[in-house]
Amino acid sequence: SAVISQKPSRDICQRGTSLTIQCQVDSQVTMMFWYRQQPGQSLTLIATANQGSEATYESGFVIDKFPISRPNLTFSTLTVSNMSPEDSSIYLCSVDPTGDRYEQYFGPGTRLTVT
Amino acid sequence: AQSVTQLDSQVPVFEEAPVELRCNYSSSVSVYLFWYVQYPNQGLQLLLKYLSGSTLVKSINGFEAEFNKSQTSFHLRKPSVHISDTAEYFCAVRRSNDMRFGAGTRLTVKP
Numbered sequence: 001s002a003v004i005s006q007k008p009s010r011d012i013c014q015r016g017t018s019l020t021i022q023c024q025v026d027s028q029v030t031m032m033f034w035y036r037q038q039p040g041q042s043l044t045l046i047a048t049a050n051q052g053s054e055a056t057y058e059s060g061f062v063i064d065k066f067p068i069s070r071p072n073l074t075f076s077t078l079t080v081s082n083m084s085p086e087d088s089s090i091y092l093c094s095v096d097p098t099g100d101r102y103e104q105y106f107g108p109g110t111r112l113t114v115t
Numbered sequence: 116a117q118s119v120t121q122l123d124s125q126v127p128v129f130e131e132a133p134v135e136l137r138c139n140y141s142s143s144v145s146v147y148l149f150w151y152v153q154y155p156n157q158g159l160q161l162l163l164k165y166l167s168g169s170t171l172v173k174s175i176n177g178f179e180a181e182f183n184k185s186q187t188s189f190h191l192r193k194p195s196v197h198i199s200d201t202a203e204y205f206c207a208v209r210r211s212n213d214m215r216f217g218a219g220t221r222l223t224v225k226p
Contacts, residue, residue: 004158041218041219042205042216042217042218042219043159043205043216045214048212092158092159094159102147102164102166103161103164104161104214105161106151106158106159106160107158108157108158109157109158
């Protein structure tokens with residue numbers, strides 16, 4: 001298993017600003033994922049972040065808007081850039097400890113409100 | 116790509132009553148199936164999973180789900196729910212590196 005923490009747990013930001021979300025895992029993992037959960041909706045994968053390589057973004061998400069860093073095997077950041085109210089969501093970090101996608105663990109999420 | 120349909124967005128039920136949360140998927144190839152639970156203001160927790168073998172899988176807190184290949188379903192059931200089961204439940208389907216989540220079912224257990 002894996003224990004995941006995220007910072008901040010929530011934030012209220014102004015339009016046009018940027019927020020960086022941190023994800024810390026208690027063990028070394030190769031595969032990390034960032035998801036968005038818009039109000040009342042399901043999870044949508046933003047990108048996959050593997051250490052040592054560029055993040056892979058899903059359709060509809062671009063690096064300029066959601067830059068991701070993965071400096072080591074226990075840590076990652078997601079930045080939400082030039083925010084608009086449509087970016088108001090819960091952002092979730094997830095890891096696959098074994099690398100086989102049989103089991104994914106999720107962080108508690110960062111609840112972002114853009115005004 | 117596969118898709119996941121959770122047929123009920125909200126399920127209200129009284130305490131100690133049975134409950135079934137429905138999940139159907141569409142995929143032409145073999146998939147892995149998961150149920151996740153999200154308690155209020157918390158992240159997702161894996162409830163149970165089907166990878167292979169027995170089609171009936173069980174969790175430690177009394178939930179069970181049955182993989183039905185012919186009906187492409189993976190419904191979640193519990194014979195007697197508790198107030199503490201109130202949460203959002205997500206069905207998920209994985210094929211290769213593609214993981215898709217259903218829209219979620221909000222289970223509300225009333226006293």
